[in-house]
Amino acid sequence: MEERRFFNRDLSWLTFNERVMEEAANSAVPLLERIKFLSIFSSNLDEFYRVRMPVLRALQKIGEKDSNEINAYERRGILDTAKSMIIAQQERFGQILREQLIPALDTENVVLLYHRPFPDGITKAAEGYFLSEILAFMQPVMLDGEHFFFPENNKLYFVVDLIEADGSPQVALLNIPSDELPRFFTVKDNDRTYIAFLDDIIRINLDKIFPAVEIKGCYSIKITRDAELDLADEYSGDLSDEIEKQLKKRDFGLATRFLYDAEIPLRMLQVLTQELCLQNASATQGGKYHNLKDFFSLPVNDVRLQYNEWKPSVRDDFFDKGRDMIIHTPYQSYNSVLRFFNEAAINPNVEEIYITLYRVASDSRIVNALISAARNGKYVQVMVELKARFDEANNLKWAKKMKEAGIKIVYSVRQLKVHAKIAIVKTRQGDRMAYAGLLATGNFNESTAKFYTDHILFTTNRGLLREMELVFMFLGKREKPSEKRRLEFKHLLVAQFNLQSKFIELIDREIENATAGKPAGMIIKVNNLEERVLINKLYEASQAGVKTDLIVRSICCLIPGVKGMSENITIRRIVDRYLEHGRVFVFNNGGNPEVFLGSSDWMNRNIYHRIEVCFPVYDETIKKEIIDMINIQLADNVQAVILDENLRNLPVTHARPAVQAQLEIYKLLAAALPE
Incomplete structure (x- = not known):
């Protein structure tokens, strides 16, 4: 049998969900938060059955007819393995609930009649x-x-x-x-x-x-x-009409x-x-009992049994000094983003606003600001992704409201989802237009910003803003990217244009430096890692001696620690009070690190079927802040686990003192506010 080079994506995801569940057994976590981790596990598993189980069943049928013995064996075996893992996890779920959480509630005079x-x-x-x-x-x-x-x-x-x-x-x-x-x-x-x-x-x-x-x-x-x-x-009609029709059928699938x-x-x-x-x-x-995701609304409200509050710090120096600024949610307040759009909506000198929306808050203040801007006579163009799974109905609702207010609504082409998180505001200053923009790793969504860790860059950098405008031009025309257009991006990494090729180029540079005896190394943090071209390039880097630290929250198809293939690669997962969501890419570059942030995971869907935007961090102060944060995460020996070559979540065995990354990052950012 050929050398095993990749973990199965679905089995990898199930081990992530197992890690979520085990947080419910962590006695250091407050009781009500432990119960919420069980709820999250249950909700995740429901989504797995809705989204991935149909795929596994289809692959099994293909495997039964496949003449290739290896493929047939793998396709038949994955479904059975997944079922076995789920059964074991559900048994563990019940054990944690019965033997740990219910007795703990009893001691608080709360009797759950389970x-x-x-x-x-x-x-x-x-x-x-x-x-x-x-x-x-x-x-x-x-x-x-x-x-x-x-x-x-x-x-x-x-x-x-x-x-x-x-x-x-x-x-x-x-x-x-x-x-x-x-x-x-x-x-x-x-x-x-x-x-x-x-x-x-x-x-x-x-x-x-x-x-x-x-x-x-x-x-x-x-x-x-x-x-x-x-x-x-291919569909010649209005995409919003078709989405609406299909949504009515979804629950009858x-x-x-x-x-x-x-x-x-x-x-x-x-x-x-x-x-x-x-x-x-x-x-x-x-x-x-089923649908135990409902534990999230367990009617117990006792602050002693919940996480102590981490009050987000506030940054607003971008507005006063016009220099680049970054905020890291939820450690820092999302109000800076809301202020950016609110002030643009009412500023008489603002003439144009452009934004991409993937998952919109159910009571979105950002969308309300955009509607106000349009009614105040500004040109507003919004790229709304109607194919964002499970958010289609909410996005459709807001698209209709914005359209009624006079906003130019753009939908993605059928083959591509637009997952980029970018916005531009154009302001008249005499006879010229001044640009300001946002580039983010997460959605423009004030609700998820309260518990998703993300990075939002406020910038007036002309190179970045010019290329962001090119992205909006492409989205507005809904045309396939030409080779000429690909060459226009010198700063941004844009999927369908240059994102994959640029990442390969950056990895190749680390390989060249390692081969020449120069400093080399990479730190890559993503939610999911699946795409095989990039994984194989990371294997090549490992074989050249490039030390690579990966922080992968969920799906990971790269097998670490295999001699001759990936012995220079380590993989960490971090599960804590906040959902790790930001994508960060650090390349040593011979001792002069380059840092990129962005919306794109290294998944097939992100690389081949979406419009994604990753962006360089040029400001040295911001770059140092990002590197400091990522190094804290690499030092986590409380909430992090190491993913081994057998797809197991192993505790980190670093020497003391204890490092809980999210707590240390919260302290770091609170202490680093500008005067």
């Missing part, structure tokens, strides 16, 4: 809540071959085993209305707070829904459906997972599979 009987006083209160609130939403359906029923995507249901008065068996489906009512119900009794699942309140009141029949059993189920939109590469209570009788399982057309779904045994 696989626990209701005390008498709680039963009475729950019955009253059922009769006054829940019963209005109950919609039982008999599966008797006469009634059609289509379970909605990721919604919760009971399947109820009934015996009619004449002794005949019957199966009913019953909705659990967790999208209309809170998932949890609380009752205070003396000094204790009891928290009951909505599911269990329905369970103990089933006789009120199904009177005059015998209830033999009640079992929870959930069906997850394919999340992909069916968009052909093919079932990819059928999750059911392991105690359900085989007879009922067969009835469900047949009646609900689940023959092609991945049937997965689960527990009594």
Whole structure:
């Protein structure tokens, strides 16, 4: 068999989600935050089943027909391995919850009624809540071959085993209305707070829904459906209209997972599979409760059990002195970005505003500022990406509102998503136009800025701004990049133009320096690393003696530490209170480091199917700040793990003192504010 050169992307992602789950077992993390990590794990797994499981099932079918023995073996094996990993992780999930978190809640006088009987006083209160609130939403359906029923995507249901008065068996489906009512119900009794699942309140009141029949059993189920939109590469109509049509169909997509209570009788399982057309779904045994991502809204509000607040520091020197400035969210306040757009909207000298929007906040102040700018007579052009997965409906809503306000809306071509995060404001100064711009590693989204670590550069650099304008010209014309256009970018790295080739050039320079005995090395921080051309180039650099430190949050297909291939490459993952999101690229350059930031991961989708923008950091003060931050992350021995050649998350064994990168970066930036 050929040399193994790449981790499988899906198995790698599952090990990342396992790392998220294990944070729930970390006793150093406040209790309510540990419960939230379980919620994040559960939400991530749902998305995996919606997005990746259909791909794995399709690959397995290809593998069964593939004449290449290696490919056939790998494609058949990955799906089975993924299922085994998920089963083990779900067992670990239950263990953490039962053995650690629920007992810890008990010590705080909070009783989570999870696989626990209701005390008498709680039963009475729950019955009253059922009769006054829940019963209005109950919609039982008999599966008797006469009634059609289509379970909605990721919604919760009971399947109820009934015996009619004449002794005949019957199966009913019953909705659990967790999208209309809170998932949890609380009752205070003396000094204790009891928290009951909505599911269990329905369970103990089933006789009120199904009177005059015998209830033999009640079992929870959930069906997850394919999340992909069916968009052909060529479509002559309005993309927004087509997206809207497809969104209405999404929740009626093919079932990819059928999750059911392991105690359900085989007879009922067969009835469900047949009646609900689940023959092609991945049937997965689960527990009594599903959608435990709802733990994120567990009704306990005790500051002692949460992270202590890190108040973001404020930077605004860009506005006063007109020099380049960078902010690092959420350590520093996002208000500087909001101020940038708010002042542009009302400044009578501002004539034009351009921006790309990928994921928009549900109550976006930035979009409201853009609408105000348009109504104040300014030309505003917004590139809205309608194909941002799971944000299509929200982006579509805002696109319509902006269009109504007179904003020029540009949509991406069907084959490409626009993932770049850039903005330009043009201001009239006498007989000339002055430019100011933003380049970011994360979305222009004030909501995610509160817990995503990102970098936003405010700049008046003419070279950067001229090339940003070229990007907007390309987006406005919606044309394929020509070779001539590729050569116009001397500063920015733009996917579809020069991004991949420039990164290869930068790695080649490190290889040349190492071969010549000069200082050489790289630090690369991304969310995901998959694209094989760049991975192979990193292997080549390792073989030439270039030391490379990778910080990869999630998917990583590069195998580190393999003698003769990647022994000079180390990979770290950091999971902490904030989601690591910024992309950072540091090249030693013979002792004169070059630093790039940007929107692009090293994934196939980013390199080949998106418009991405990475940008150089020219200001020496900012460059030093970025390098200091990245070095702190490389020194983390509290929240970081090392990814080994067997895809395991191994604890970092650095000597003390303890270094928790996010805490140290927060301290660094708070102390580094300009006078």
